[in-house]
Amino acid sequence: MSNSNTANTATNNAASKPQSEARELEKGSLGALKGLAPFLKPYLRQFVMAGVALVVAASATLAIPYAFKQMIDLGFGSHAGVHSAEHVNLVFLALFAVASVLALATAARFYTVSWLGERVTADIRAAVYRHVVQQSPEFFETTQTGEVLSRITTDTTLIQSVVGSSISIALRNVLLFLGGLVMLFVTSPKLSSIIIGLLVLTVLPIMMFGRRVRKLSRDSQDRVADASAMAGEILNAMPTVQAFTHEKQETARFSASVEDAFKTAMNRIRARAMLTMLAIVLVFGTIVFVLWLGAHAVLEGSMTGGDLGQFILYASIVAGAIGALSEVMGEAQRAAGATERLLELISVKSEIQSPAQPLALPPRAANGAALSLHDVSFSYPSRPETKALAQLALEIKPGETVAVVGPSGAGKTTLFQLFLRFYDPQLGSIRLDGVDIKQLDLETLRGAIGIVPQDTVIFSADAMENIRYGRADASDEEVIQAAKLAAAHEFIERLPNGYKSFLGERGVRLSGGQRQRIAIARALLKNPPLLLLDEATSALDAESERLVQSALEAAMVGRTTIIIAHRLATVQRADRIIVMEDGKIVETGNHQSLVALGGIYANLAALQFHNVHVTH
Incomplete structure (x- = not known):
């Protein structure tokens, strides 16, 4: 540190x-x-x-x-x-x-x-x-x-x-x-x-x-x-x-x-x-x-x-x-x-500041943003002796869907925090469309990224305003369209006042799956070139997961997507699967190649699929 x-x-x-x-x-x-x-x-x-x-x-x-x-x-x-x-x-x-x-x-x-x-x-x-x-x-x-x-x-x-x-x-x-x-x-x-x-x-x-x-x-x-x-x-x-x-x-x-x-x-x-x-x-x-x-x-x-x-x-x-x-x-x-x-x-001054003369991102490509990590090492300030990430190198192409899997504490969520520049790595650099994210204005960087977090935050407001949090100038029609894509429209319509229904402090009036779909609708409304999904379907039942998975697949078109998932069924169709352990990338490939490799991913797959290897 x-x-x-x-x-x-x-x-x-x-x-x-x-x-x-x-x-x-x-x-x-x-x-x-x-x-x-x-x-x-x-x-x-x-x-x-x-x-x-x-x-x-x-x-x-x-x-x-x-x-x-x-x-x-x-x-x-x-x-x-x-x-x-x-x-x-x-x-x-x-x-x-x-x-x-x-x-x-x-x-x-x-x-x-x-x-x-x-x-x-x-x-x-x-x-x-x-x-x-x-x-x-x-x-x-x-x-x-x-x-x-x-x-x-x-x-x-x-x-x-x-x-x-x-x-x-x-x-x-x-x-x-x-x-x-x-x-x-x-x-x-x-x-x-x-x-x-x-x-x-x-x-x-x-x-x-x-x-x-x-x-x-x-x-x-x-x-x-x-x-x-x-x-x-x-x-x-x-x-x-x-x-x-x-x-x-x-x-x-x-x-x-x-x-x-x-x-x-x-x-x-x-x-x-x-x-x-x-x-x-x-x-x-x-x-x-x-x-x-x-x-x-x-x-x-x-x-x-x-x-x-x-x-x-x-x-x-x-x-x-x-x-x-x-x-x-x-x-x-x-x-x-x-x-x-x-x-x-x-x-108290935050070390995470926009540069005095920020650079601009190149015009948005039709198929999303490119993301790259160059020998990134990072330790959390409260745990300087522990490496959350160690000399991580990764290239993600525009339009690519990359899944990140691994045991708890492997560094998956840490990656997302660095992408959003909540922290800066002690060593190495992260580039978005070829620009070091430290050279970008924080609003520009975070405006280019949509995220569905594992712990969904619902504000003390109605459903319409909670989804509109993704883009403050969105019209009601755009909010409703995003809700439909996230399979949230139907349950919102059933609320006492529909989209004007107050959701309670921290969303106490909603189930876990409903809160998750509100968060997905919020990210879709933002329409960013880079989409981060942190266990985006973890709180959904089988039917809701099927609906949301279908919506997410449609939403991934035209953007780069990075998925963190413990449930491997949600990542099998990714272009590439990255397996992390102890802050390092230990395996890379698609579902079939990683199962055939017989390593960490194969063991995780065996546990979740009861030794039945799912193929396409």
């Missing part, structure tokens, strides 16, 4: 284990939120609008204490006179005007940042999903589907909270903190200096606690992802779980995982509660002490009542801003962990 494959596998393993202690120590800081910049950049105008609303709202809030000072000193203080009532009226009118501006600006800010949160989250989810579906099978060998789903749902929800709320709250409170601080010094430099000095001392324990909260937040997200991954795996295997009566065991496993997530979450919640309590006690204790000093200053005549009232309000604003920022810091730290996990997922 190449070093690059090893590196990529290591990267994928890292992505599948976000709870890695090494990474826990290296990351988790708020700096991870910088990774959101590419998603925020397209919406700069909305951010500016939110910023303007934010500044207006903060300015209105900071104007309120000054209005109260005017009211106290000029309305009720020693300077109050015959015009005090008129002055009080004006002050309250000004207060109402400020409150109206505050209300409008706050509503505008809320709407804009909420829109940004929803929009950016939708973009992130789409980007992550788009990236994941472009990964090679190697990625899914090492990453659980439930883990990916947890990142797309739970982690993006945390980011939505930050972008759509926490950032706005943080900026608003930063403005209030700074503005309040300036006004405190304007009101009383002496008291302000004392309060600032004491507040600096309170920040140190708060920061120390914040680090613990950050680590616990990351742990909490990882435990939730573990539970989601386990649930996804079990729900996708319910028939097996129930067949082996493992419902209680699986329920217990999931309950234990959920309980583990709960305990981790409670550790995080306790730490955040302590952080909040510590922040409130230290900050407000500082403010109360300074206000006690201020009260004595009023009694001594060095401050007016209005100055003290204004100082109290600004101190409250500063204290409230600090408290809010400590709350937001906890949310931001959780979102930083979520951003890390999403960026890790997006940073």
Whole structure:
């Protein structure tokens, strides 16, 4: 296995284990939120609008204490006179005007940042999903589907909270903190200096606690992802779980995982509660002490009542801003962990990429595509020490039907995965119509290949759309024609709503043979020059197999076909039969010549045909 494959596998393993202690120590800081910049950049105008609303709202809030000072000193203080009532009226009118501006600006800010949160989250989810579906099978060998789903749902929800709320709250409170601080010094430099000095001392324990909260937040997200991954795996295997009566065991496993997530979450919640309590006690204790000093200053005549009232309000604003920022810091730290996990997922690069300047396939020949393998050797990334294919050489002519047989593990399905470029061989090359498939755009390569897999995938849609998956622009008539060729038309017509019948999740409303015929119809609709049949008739009864075999023989006309089959009755009419064992081609010929050879194929034929050699 190449070093690059090893590196990529290591990267994928890292992505599948976000709870890695090494990474826990290296990351988790708020700096991870910088990774959101590419998603925020397209919406700069909305951010500016939110910023303007934010500044207006903060300015209105900071104007309120000054209005109260005017009211106290000029309305009720020693300077109050015959015009005090008129002055009080004006002050309250000004207060109402400020409150109206505050209300409008706050509503505008809320709407804009909420829109940004929803929009950016939708973009992130789409980007992550788009990236994941472009990964090679190697990625899914090492990453659980439930883990990916947890990142797309739970982690993006945390980011939505930050972008759509926490950032706005943080900026608003930063403005209030700074503005309040300036006004405190304007009101009383002496008291302000004392309060600032004491507040600096309170920040140190708060920061120390914040680090613990950050680590616990990351742990909490990882435990939730573990539970989601386990649930996804079990729900996708319910028939097996129930067949082996493992419902209680699986329920217990999931309950234990959920309980583990709960305990981790409670550790995080306790730490955040302590952080909040510590922040409130230290900050407000500082403010109360300074206000006690201020009260004595009023009694001594060095401050007016209005100055003290204004100082109290600004101190409250500063204290409230600090408290809010400590709350937001906890949310931001959780979102930083979520951003890390999403960026890790997006940073995983598949080795299977389209070339920067892809070549084009020659015009399609009337009789199909030519396929050749030149000394191909391959090991799966998860099993680098085992050769799945070893120095394989093969030439398949246009229009030829080649059957590949051999015992399980011989490398038959691996061939198909390499043809589709799900993996690249470590040595050798594969050519389609004379072009190295590594030089082809992946969409071009896979568009030229139709496949009927052994494990048929049926989507949660109706029969018409499941077949149309083979070619998205196909008309209803073309879909129906493909279904007829695959002997699927009759049973589809008998469904409650015909071609519009919903087939259930993973096709649970169909038999195995019916699912297989849907897959064959899908491949026929695609009409590719190269057709790959991986046990295409394995799940059919004798009558359906006869119908499908006849349809496949008609479909093979004008295209190259490669068939994998354990049931030798389905491959006897192939132009050539290739026998594989341990990743190598050990025998080649037609049915009669291979039976006469007396090797592996002859033994397989003897077992299946009870020593009766079938001839044409």
